[in-house]
Each structure stands twice: as C-alpha cells, then as structure tokens.
Amino acid sequence: MMLAVMFAFTLPGYLDSIHGMYSFEQPELYQKKSNCKPIPASLHLCHDIEYTEMRLPNLLGHETMNEVLQQAASWIPLVQKQCNPDTKKFLCSLFAPVCLDELDEPIQPCRSLCENVKIGCAPVMAAFGYPWPEMLECGRFPLDNDLCIPPAGVDNLAPVTKEVPKVCDACKEKIEDDNEIVDSFCKNDFALKIKVKEISYMNGDTKIVPENKSKTIYKLNGVTERDLRKTALWLKDGLQCVCDEMNDIDAAYFVMGQKLDGNLVITSLKRWQKGQREFKRISRSIRKLQC
Known part of the structure; x- marks a missing residue:
C-alpha cells in the first residue's frame, strides 16, 4: 500500500477496482453510446495528463464518474511506487480513456505498454499478496499499431528530475534514544506489534x-482488547504520501498512535526486524515502563 502498500500501495484494495469489469472481447462495453466528459480535478490518479476529456463508459466498464473516482483511488499507491514510468499512462488509458469526437471506438493501450508496466509493477503487487489481475492480462490489448497508446520511447522518457513523493510522517525514519522512545510511547494511546x-x-x-x-x-x-478486534488502524492522508517502510504484507510492524474522533490513527510505523538491536531496546524499555 503504502499501498499504501498501497499500494500499500491494497495497492492495492485493487480487487474492488476490477469488480464488474467487462472482458475487452465482450460487445456489451460498446452497446451504450460513449460520451466525452471533462476529467475532474478529483480524479487524482489521472490529474494533469496530456488530454482533458475522457470517455464514459471507460475501458473497465465503469459507467458513472462516481464509480470511476471510487475505483481509481485504489491504484494511486501503485503509481507512487514508481515501478514503471508508464504506470500512470497505462492506468489512465483504462480508467479515463482519451475521448475524440471523430472516433466511435475507444483507444486502447498497446500490448507493449501493458507488458512494460506489468514487468515493473507485478512484483510490487505480489509483495503485498496480490497477483496481476486477470482482467488486465496483456494479451487482451492490441498489438502495437497507430490506434493504440504505446509505451514511452527512449527519446520521450521524462528527465531524471521527477518529483519525489512525499513520505508519510508516521513512516519517516527516526533515530531515537531510549528517552525519546519512552516519551513517544507515553504520548500515544496504543502501541502494537502487528501483521497486516x-x-x-x-x-x-x-x-x-x-x-x-x-x-x-x-x-x-x-479502547478494549475486544474492541480492537473490530477496529482498523488508520494512516492519515495515505493516498497523498508513500510509506516504503511498509513494503511487505507478510512482515511484522511496530505501530504507535492515538485515538482521534473514535479512530486509531498511526503516528509511528516501523518494520519489526527480529533480533535487530533497536527492537530489542524498544521491547526492553517498554516492558519496564510506567508513564
């Protein structure tokens, strides 16, 4: 996620994103007349792309803008992972396909665009326990031609001066001594070692x-231990920042945080590495601590 992992980046939560997709071989996708719609500023996945109007229904079968906004948000963490420079282009060609009045049929991504993104991003998704979705299998897209969206050529790659994603405050690396660990522990309402x-x-x-x-x-x-079984933890504004610290859904994590407006909000997240000196010190300091 993260991704949030996540995509986190789920990343995913991406299973919801492919719910109800049409097969690209099915005619149902084209039975309804497509309409050109302005790409809204709230569609953050496809913000600031090279065109301003998108086609509805899109290539994933979403028929309303609300559905597009809801499902597209889950894929932002994958773009933030920068697993391929064309990830955003590929996803937006599906969620917000370019709309041209003179063309009746939608412009699909080229198969090579899909394959390039899959090579870079499928391992990232797999680290969070999610396979590359069947509905995005690259064989469903056309071989490269003049009417599909190709990957960026070497001459068209963006310069190295790309924007560095913001790191979530809770995930920033901090070197703390025993006193700082104790102080942080006492300020927070919960401290847990978890698996996701x-x-x-x-x-x-x-x-x-x-x-x-x-x-x-x-x-x-x-909050009681019984309540905790039904309560999620929250990383505020997780779609606007990255948390590379949480890069493996099978790993254990040490999280601390506060109860705010009834929610358990994470203020500190560290990957728990068994045997590491820092975590031995944390365990030792916390177990004998009285705030």
Whole structure:
C-alpha cells in the first residue's frame, strides 16, 4: 500500500477496482453510446495528463464518474511506487480513456505498454499478496499499431528530475534514544506489534486491518482488547504520501498512535526486524515502563 502498500500501495484494495469489469472481447462495453466528459480535478490518479476529456463508459466498464473516482483511488499507491514510468499512462488509458469526437471506438493501450508496466509493477503487487489481475492480462490489448497508446520511447522518457513523493510522517525514519522512545510511547494511546491482514483506502486515508492472531499489545488506552478486534488502524492522508517502510504484507510492524474522533490513527510505523538491536531496546524499555 503504502499501498499504501498501497499500494500499500491494497495497492492495492485493487480487487474492488476490477469488480464488474467487462472482458475487452465482450460487445456489451460498446452497446451504450460513449460520451466525452471533462476529467475532474478529483480524479487524482489521472490529474494533469496530456488530454482533458475522457470517455464514459471507460475501458473497465465503469459507467458513472462516481464509480470511476471510487475505483481509481485504489491504484494511486501503485503509481507512487514508481515501478514503471508508464504506470500512470497505462492506468489512465483504462480508467479515463482519451475521448475524440471523430472516433466511435475507444483507444486502447498497446500490448507493449501493458507488458512494460506489468514487468515493473507485478512484483510490487505480489509483495503485498496480490497477483496481476486477470482482467488486465496483456494479451487482451492490441498489438502495437497507430490506434493504440504505446509505451514511452527512449527519446520521450521524462528527465531524471521527477518529483519525489512525499513520505508519510508516521513512516519517516527516526533515530531515537531510549528517552525519546519512552516519551513517544507515553504520548500515544496504543502501541502494537502487528501483521497486516488487509490494506485499503477510504476518503484519502489508508485503512490497515491487523491480523488478530499475530498481534502483540504493548499499550492500549481508551479502547478494549475486544474492541480492537473490530477496529482498523488508520494512516492519515495515505493516498497523498508513500510509506516504503511498509513494503511487505507478510512482515511484522511496530505501530504507535492515538485515538482521534473514535479512530486509531498511526503516528509511528516501523518494520519489526527480529533480533535487530533497536527492537530489542524498544521491547526492553517498554516492558519496564510506567508513564
């Protein structure tokens, strides 16, 4: 996610994004007359691309703009991972296909564009437990021709001065001594060692559902252990920042945070590496601590 993992980047939460997709071989996609619609500023996945109007229904079978906005948000973490320079172009060719009045049929991504993105991004998605979706298998797209969207050529690649994604505050690397660890622990309402069951995105935030069986509670204030089984953890504005610290859904993480407006909001997230000196020190300091 993350991705948030995530895509996190789920990343995914991407299973919802492919729910209801049409096969590109099915005629149903073209039975309804397509309409050109302005790409809204709220479609952050396809913000600031080279064209301003998109076709509805799109190539994923989404018929309303609300459906496009909801499903596209889950893919932002994959773009943030920068696994391929054409990831955004490929996804936007599906979610927000270019709309030209003089063409009756939509312009699809070329197969080579799909293959290039898949080579770079499928391993990133697999690290979070998600295979490349069947509905995006590259064989469904046309071989390169004048009427499909190709990958960027070597001459057209963006310069190296690309924008560096913002790192989520909770995921920034911090070197803390024992006193700082104790101070941070006492300021927060919860401290947990968790494994991640699921990552998804809601209203721009990253929602993290821990596995109950693998959870270790170091501190819990204002919420019972029973409530915790039904409560998710939240990384605020997770769609607007990256959390490379959380890059493996099978790993364990040490998270601390606060209860805000009834939600458990993460303020610090570290990947737990068994045997590492820092985490031995954290465990030792916390177990004998009285705030």
